[in-house]
Amino acid sequence: MRPLIGLDQVSVAFPGTLALDRVSLQVFPGDVLAVIGANGSGKTTLLTTLTGLRAPTGGTVVDADGPVRLRGPADALTRGVALVPQEPQLATSLPVWENLLIGHGGLRGAAPGRAARARARALVAEALPHVDPGTPAGQLRKADRAIVALLRAQSSRPKVLALDEPTAVLGDRGVEIVAEATSRLRAEGGAVVLVSHRLRDIVRLATRVAVLVDGRLVHDAPIGEVSVEELVETMAAGRPASAQVTARVTGERPSGGSAVPRAREHRLSVEVLAVRGLREHGLSVDELTVRAGEIVGLAGLAGSGRSRLCRLVAGASGGSAPVTFLGGPLPSDTRASRRAGIAYLPEDRANESVFAGLTVARNLEIADVVPAGLGTLFGPRPDRSRTARTISEFGIKTASHQTEITALSGGNQQRAVLARVLAHQPRLLVADEPTQGVDRTGRAAIHTMIRRFAESGGAVLVVSSEFEELQELADSLHVIRDGRVVARRPPDCEYRELVALATGARDEKEAEQ
Template sequence: MPVLEVSNLSKRYSGVAALSDVSLSATAGEIHAIVGANGAGKSTLMNLISGTVSPSSGSISLDGKNVRFANPQAAQSMGIATVYQEFSLVPQLSVARNVFLGREPRNRFGLIDPARLMADTRALLSKYKIELDPAAEVESLSVAQQQMVEIARALTYASRVLILDEPTAVLSLREQENLFSIMRRLRDDNLLILFVSHRLEEILNIADRITVFRDGRKIETLAAAGSSISEIVNRMTGRERALPKQPAPVQENAESYTIEYKSSGDPQTIRIRCGEIVGIAGLVGAGRTGFARSLAGLSGRNGAVRIERDGKTLSLKSPRQAMREGVVYLTEDRKRDGIFSGLDLVANATAAALPDLAQGGIRNRRAERDRAASMLERLHLVAASLSLPISKLSGGNQQKVVMARALLTHPKLLICDEPTRGVDVGGKAEIHDILRGLAAQGTAVLVISSEIEELLSLSHRILTMRDRRFVAEMPARQTSEKDILMAASGAAPAKETS
């Protein structure tokens, strides 16, 4: 008997169908992957199963018994735990407090028992080989470390069903492998894991079965063994997978940016030509985001940076000054730094371009809507209305809105930190095409990505960072994933940039 079964499940918002007549079943001791393009219905299905929203019609059953959850706490009480793509941590509290939030061990006076809390957290982290300090404040952790706190918290529940929504999006390869080891142990302990991911390579590596969604409907469930990426993409998109495109050649006489960066050791100098896409690789903690934030006028403790464009030093004392110089940063953490969750799509897309869209210093709402609509159409946004709050969109579609905001500023040097995090295969191709198009028009583009395959297919050159220094520079067309990983991990001799 399936541990989880949904029958004819549908969800509508204001008459718009987000999920239509979906039926599927999953068994204990299984890793069941859920895949589909942004807006295909994956997140809606997970929200229904986890009790975040209620279905418009259809049913959910656990162990053959129909259930209906009033809220996520009700689902948790029946053994369904969820790790969401967007974090729900309390930044000011410790790792231990976040892991056991609301369920902390108490002493005989009813007060939190700090010693036992720390001991229980250390035991949990040790059991699953999660390298975190229980006493560390969450706000001091990297995005990847915060993701591991979310996963650790889910493991504290006596769960029969564990939902993982894009858990590897911000993890290094080593952390991904550790997570996969955890998932396999949980599966062997007879847990059902519902695994949502856009990374099809890892799905084929870890999943037992795969269910494909498109346009709010279930398309097919197939065995992972024997399936191919092209086969899955064809079902997701309804069309044949296109081959990756090559970036346009860079003009020999193109202007260039000279970047002097100092974070540890002696200053380093790198150059990027207008019309060039340069990828930045490295393991989590290598210093890539610190470098990117420095370029955008967010230096703080991340390091010192100076940029020249053909001999002219640019002023980068603040993000506003950086944007005036044409240096635009696309953040990796859209929830914390990228979106205005209570505002609609137009406001989010045009927030950085309002001075250009105003007339005589007065906001031009029509111009804002027209420009936002045009750019979001170009990025193939899936949304029922531009008046929707951005918080109502899937993570991938939120990322497209943040990308639209960056593009509407007409950047001269665009720094993209994980630009396709949480974006489906089709959406990735669209964003890649946008970046290639910008480069072809003369924009210099820096791309930070944890997906080495993405860097290899998108970039002209790839710079690799380790310990907050650039240690290797390689032409993308003559480089392999192994070359980059060897340089990033220190297993190969460093080939430092000048």
């Protein structure tokens, strides 16, 4: 049987990392191929390479006729390969039904006729009976937008449908909706490639399962030949259970790493952040507290709600009654949160943290604007001697304080951002992926900055895609899945247990201690 699409010894390299390492994988008619792996294993990179969004740096994409060169998603679509990304990409100002027809006519093709328009409206009415097909797509809730994106991909009649975390935002009906789509496509001789962290969904939907570990394909077999427990073990392959945690607690030097300070004795009498009985913004948290001097890690996979929770407790999503800060109400916006003593480090450094057109000094000094306020008669005067001390204290490597910040390495940009948010001695640091895209040396420096802040009495809530990093850095871990905090674990727990909880291989009752 000839493949519909596939990879032949494909590698994809990014600066400092190899996202895919000589992966060979083929998709055949009738397949529902699930691709799984821990955060950073290369799942999404594999999907975007198959669908023309990313070109391989080595190896080739193949189809039934041999090697092909995909110059972009349009090339992939002409070959019958359609992608539904995790974040729905719709024309928000257009009606829902019209989004289903975007791209069908091509640049020179005729506009869709009356029959096509009627069919699009009928598809929306059938899949989303509570939605008027004429509603602008931007007014839909996220789950409904995901369904529209799936309908649009199906309406192009693809041979291969690539789905990135399709059940993450669809709620209880998610598996049924995806199951119907895959069943219909398989009946027509097509195939589905499914990336998901929800192992129980995969067991129900998939016919084959492929496991990626650090960009390498380590397993590819029919789903019936492996149990959920074996999949968890495979995903955790090659990762020591708690070597880094042991090093942190004993003060020993881990192999190839930097010295780790001994465990701190915390003064945990002051409850800085408390979340109790939260049931909003798609989140469900019975209890999560962070005390002065404590580093709490939030472990979850992509789409789990970890960043949503960070934004909420940092005040970026408005105030929330179930969340308290220093015993009082959570501030109602980001500026008020900063003034109250909450420092927030967003996940997206390039778009939300770094002021790309400004120098290193200006990026550090802009933190003075919030405490001074925007309504003052005279703006705050930068203290260049303090800026120089900050650059030195936090080890920011720059030729000059007048160097544009985007000329710095990713690790030094992140140090500068962290130095800026810590400059005014906040009480709480909410750090979402503080070492993402940072090399080993930069990561160790950022860890030291966070530990020093905690040792000085600060409270830290930190997210990392790498569970081993949280085990090394945090004093306690909370596991989040589908917006629900499902378990609390000590940092020296087994890595495979964190994977099982985060993927749903273990349910909430099993997670209780």
